[in-house]
Amino acid sequence: MVIASITTSVDGYITGPDDGPACGLGKGGERLHHWVMGGPWTYEGGHAFAMHGPDKEFFDELVSTVAAGVVGRGMYEAAGAWGGTNPFPGPLVVLTHRPEDQPAPEAGFTFVSGLDEALARAATAGGGGDVSIGGGADVIRQALAAGRVDELVISTAPVILGAGKRLFDGFAPDLDLEVAKVYSSPYATHVRYAVKK
Secondary structure (H helix, E strand, O other): OEEEEEEEEOOOEEEOOOOEOOEOOOOOHHHHHHHHHOOOOOOOOOOOOOOOHHHHHHHHHHHOOEEEEEEEHHHHHHOHHHHHOOOOOOOEEEEOOOHHHOOOHHHOEEEEOOHHHHHHHHHHHOOOOEEEEEEOHHHHHHHHHOOOOOEEEEEEEOOOOOOOEEOOOOOOOOOOEEEEEEEEOOOOEEEEEEEOO
């Protein structure tokens, strides 16, 4: 199964403006991930994953079946390549127009140039477990448009950013979704949608 998962603001942004290595979620975008950090945090301060309550229940259930992941080059670069080492459990495939920039194998990243190849590599590397598409928005839009997503998971933070990158900017396909499960905390409402085929 392919699961696309991402956090948005109420007005549909996945980052604030000016996202990049020094400010991965853009200006003001760190508020999107209060649920991940267990409360307010800043780019400047030390922070750790401190999920609790419904946020942790949601996350633990979501990742319990995931064996490999796919992300876009933009997300990889905005995250500063996670310090040069894959921080996620399981292999991580990076979709990029520049696969020749492949880092050393011990970093835990595989660079590929096409969506189908990325999903196939992740599925093979994951040994039959679920594949997670973690973003950015362009990769999720491509996978949805290609009919490759089985489940769309949107965590909505209670914030209006007003600017940044939108999840569905320029997305034209008409899709039906079915609410499979909902979790809610003071920091986010997480909805797992089955994508109707």
